[in-house]
Amino acid sequence: xxxxxxxxxxxxxxxxxxxxxxxxxxxxxxxxxxxxxxxxxxxxxxxxxxxxxxxxxxxxxxxxxxxxxxxxxxxxxxxxxxxxxxxxxxxxxxxxxxxxxxxxxxxxxxxxxxxxxxxxxxxxxxxxxxxxxxxxxxxxxxxxxxxxxxxxxxxxxxxxxxxxxxxxxxxxxxxxxxxxxxxxxxxxxxxxxxxxxxxxxxxxxxxxxxxxxxxxxxxxxxxxx
Numbered sequence: 001x002x003x004x005x006x007x008x009x010x011x012x013x014x015x016x017x018x019x020x021x022x023x024x025x026x027x028x029x030x031x032x033x034x035x036x037x038x039x040x041x042x043x044x045x046x047x048x049x050x051x052x053x054x055x056x057x058x059x060x061x062x063x064x065x066x067x068x069x070x071x072x073x074x075x076x077x078x079x080x081x082x083x084x085x086x087x088x089x090x091x092x093x094x095x096x097x098x099x100x101x102x103x104x105x106x107x108x109x110x111x112x113x114x115x116x117x118x119x120x121x122x123x124x125x126x127x128x129x130x131x132x133x134x135x136x137x138x139x140x141x142x143x144x145x146x147x148x149x150x151x152x153x154x155x156x157x158x159x160x161x162x163x164x165x166x167x168x169x170x171x172x173x174x175x176x177x178x179x180x181x182x183x184x185x186x187x188x189x190x191x192x193x194x195x196x197x198x199x200x201x202x203x204x205x206x207x208x209x210x211x212x213x214x215x216x217x218x219x220x221x222x223x224x225x
Contacts, residue, residue, distance in 0.1 A: 022150050022151060024152045045138040061171070063116070
């Protein structure tokens with residue numbers, strides 16, 4: 001049922017984005033180029049903030065997916081990499097294909113240690129705070145809403161951001177289990193606070209245990225007996 005739900009969301013979101021969303025505007029490519037090259041003069045700060053936050057969110061998911069992927073048959077890095085370009089359109093197939101994975105097996109290499117570090121979560125939080133503050137202080141909401149109604153790029157990017165906020169709990173439960181963080185209150189606080197809930201979790205979560213396969217099997221046998 002979980003797989004069916006994620007595939008259904010992916011199909012529905014894709015159909016809406018490419019069929020029912022507002023049409024692309026003639027200046028969409030120019031807007032994307034200017035946003036990507038930090039030529040932000042004349043662009044609504046809300047759009048600048050949202051565009052850059054769509055780069056922060058894949059980093060948030062990477063801090064979960066590369067760790068989760070060590071126990072999966074599918075390559076998490078592939079979906080995480082594509083998420084930097086297409087957001088939830090790349091993450092939804094991974095969530096549909098992955099299996100439950102409440103244990104971390106193996107040694108932590110340098111890359112996993114970096115993603116697992118609280119410092120990474122804190123740096124991402126600081127970046128997100130700066131971006132949100134920039135958008136809220138100088139943003140024009142009426143202009144943003146007008147563009148949201150008429151421009152497919154702005155429209156779909158906004159919905160993609162909301163989707164990324166909603167999907168985070170799909171990985172949160174297993175990540176907490178890996179760290180022996182059995183706390184339903186924390187789970188729901190992280191789930192119900194968009195963007196900053198996940199960022200706060202990455203900033204305070206316990207480090208992963210550095211287990212190997214033999215230690216995990218011994219632990220599971222002890223529990224079974």
